[in-house]
Amino acid sequence: ISTFPIEAKERACDRLAAAGIVLLDCPLSGTGAQAVTRDLALYGSGDEAAYARCRDVFAGFARVSHYLGAFGNGSRMKFVANLLVAVHNAAAAEAIVLGTKAGLDPERILEVIGSGAGNSRIFELRGPMMAKGVYTPPTATMHVLQKDSAIIGEFARALGVATPMLDAAAPLYDEAEAQGYADEDVGAVHAVLARRAGLPTRK
Numbered sequence: 001i002s003t004f005p006i007e008a009k010e011r012a013c014d015r016l017a018a019a020g021i022v023l024l025d026c027p028l029s030g031t032g033a034q035a036v037t038r039d040l041a042l043y044g045s046g047d048e049a050a051y052a053r054c055r056d057v058f059a060g061f062a063r064v065s066h067y068l069g070a071f072g073n074g075s076r077m078k079f080v081a082n083l084l085v086a087v088h089n090a091a092a093a094e095a096i097v098l099g100t101k102a103g104l105d106p107e108r109i110l111e112v113i114g115s116g117a118g119n120s121r122i123f124e125l126r127g128p129m130m131a132k133g134v135y136t137p138p139t140a141t142m143h144v145l146q147k148d149s150a151i152i153g154e155f156a157r158a159l160g161v162a163t164p165m166l167d168a169a170a171p172l173y174d175e176a177e178a179q180g181y182a183d184e185d186v187g188a189v190h191a192v193l194a195r196r197a198g199l200p201t202r203k
Contacts, residue, residue: 001026001042003079003147006155009023009072013071023046023071024046024051024071025071025075026045026046026058026065027074027077028062029043029078029081029082031139031140032139033139038061038063041064041066042062042065042074043068043073043077044066045070045073048067051067076155079155082148083149085145086145086152086169086170088121088123089126092123092126092190093126093187093190097197097199098197100194100197109131110131113127126190133190133202134202135187135188136185138183138184138186139186141182142188145186146177152166153170173189175192176192179191179192179195179203180203
């Protein structure tokens with residue numbers, strides 16, 4: 001269920017298969033907070049019969065599970081999802097900093113943008129902590145997102161796919177870690193942009 005390079009999972013799958021064990025590739029999309037409320041999405045791949053036998057288990061912690069076919073497709077879908085998370089998170093921070101610097105109340109930004117086309121799940125999840133400038137408790141840490149972004153970047157390069165949005169967002173997370181937010185939520189990328197804009201931050 002974790003996010004690792006597909007090649008590593010395929011090696012594990014082959015070794016277990018030699019011992020008569022079926023391994024599924026079923027990464028999860030969501031945060032710790034979403035896990036508490038069973039609001040995770042599961043991207044399943046591998047042996048379809050084995051996946052079917054596990055569906056009741058998946059239903060115990062995931063709101064929805066998708067079967068995506070051949071082993072590794074679950075990870076491929078997770079890479080797509082996490083690319084969007086990294087970019088949406090940075091975009092939400094940028095938008096809130098822009099509005100705040102322009103004199104808008106951050107709480108009103110959340111309320112108004114949340115009712116329109118600019119809204120997103122990430123804006124709903126991390127917008128409140130960005131508006132308050134408090135990034136704890138973390139739903140996902142900088143280290144995890146940086147690890148996932150590196151894996152996604154390598155995956156995309158191997159396919160010859162440019163990722164300009166991910167490439168632009170990634171240094172912001174590195175900067176947040178360098179500023180002391182390594183163990184806080186990835187929403188702390190907001191602090192990096194707030195500091196650049198001359199807005200007050202905690203660090």
